[in-house]
Amino acid sequence: MNENQPQNYDSTDLDRLHAAVKREKPDAQPGREPLSAPVLVAAFVLTILGGGYLGAYTHVSGFSFDQSNAFAGKPVDPRPVKLADGPALDAFQFAMKKGASVYNNCVGCHQPSGLGLPGVNPPLAGSEWVLGGTERLARIAMHGLMGPVTVKGTNFNNVMVAPPLSDTEIGQVLTYIRNSWGNQGSMVTKEMVVKAREVAGNHAGPWKAEELLPFADKDIPGEIPAGPGATVAPAAAPAAK
Numbered sequence: 444m445n446e447n448q449p450q451n452y453d454s455t456d457l458d459r460l461h462a463a464v465k466r467e468k469p470d471a472q473p474g475r476e477p478l479s480a481p482v483l484v485a486a487f488v489l490t491i492l493g494g495g496y497l498g499a500y501t502h503v504s505g506f507s508f509d510q511s512n513a514f515a516g517k518p519v520d521p522r523p524v525k526l527a528d529g530p531a532l533d534a535f536q537f538a539m540k541k542g543a544s545v546y547n548n549c550v551g552c553h554q555p556s557g558l559g560l561p562g563v564n565p566p567l568a569g570s571e572w573v574l575g576g577t578e579r580l581a582r583i584a585m586h587g588l589m590g591p592v593t594v595k596g597t598n599f600n601n602v603m604v605a606p607p608l609s610d611t612e613i614g615q616v617l618t619y620i621r622n623s624w625g626n627q628g629s630m631v632t633k634e635m636v637v638k639a640r641e642v643a644g645n646h647a648g649p650w651k652a653e654e655l656l657p658f659a660d661k662d663i664p665g666e667i668p669a670g671p672g673a674t675v676a677p678a679a680a681p682a683a684k
């Protein structure tokens with residue numbers, strides 16, 4: 444045994460002492476303490492909610508996905524049509540109101556004015572294709588149109604891929620374009636679109652104008668519940684206000 448060594452020498456004492464010193468961290472400087480967990484969680488939640496809100500309700504011109512995507516299936520206006528305020532709407536007025544937002548699927552090409560883009564997209568305002576037979580019009584809305592076509596005396600040669608819409612929405616938007624920008628035409632009902640779909644069958648891809656010429660003046664048969672050319676007498680006249 445070495446005489447110079449203390450009796451109860453234990454090398455692990457020194458290690459333990461150092462380990463304890465190493466574990467200690469200096470106190471955070473005032474103002475630089477880490478955020479508490481609840482504050483971090485709250486900030487995270489608010490960021491997600493805020494992003495969702497901006498995404499859902501901001502329509503900066505040219506930046507809204509639905510506005511710039513002509514083929515979006517859903518109307519961009521998220522507000523429900525309110526029927527509670529004001530006088531009750533008849534079937535025609537209701538279709539016009541709904542159709543105005545379904546028109547968001549067409550507006551990128553045919554424009555808010557209904558005038559289209561010269562040389563590219565034909566006008567709907569004053570168009571004989573819109574005001575003529577509803578059979579032909581429904582087929583364009585269901586399947587699209589391509590190739591040379593003459594609208595109001597001007598030639599176009601382009602492709603319209605029909606946006607995916609329900610039969611109800613097609614009826615509403617066709618009623619809308621037939622009664623906007625000075626146009627006046629009979630209502631197109633959902634039942635008419637269903638009939639037109641049965642007759643046209645599963646048409647693959649857009650129609651060519653000449654394929655539709657035989658229907659130029661053919662209206663889809665069916666009751667017109669209200670609006671121009673209504674075939675049904677108004678139920679009971681609403682009480683005068």
Ligand code: HEC
Binds near residue numbers: 594
């Ligand atoms: C991607 C652009 C685009 C979208 C979206 C679009 N159209 Fe068209 N539309 C066209 C083009 C292009 C033509 C002409 C096609 C051709 O040259 O054969 C046309 C033709 C028409 C025509 C026949 C010609 C006329 O001007 O009257 C009608 C009616 C019509 N579109 C209605 C609609 C409706 C209703 C919608 C929405 C449900 C719609 N379009 C969506 C581009 C579009």
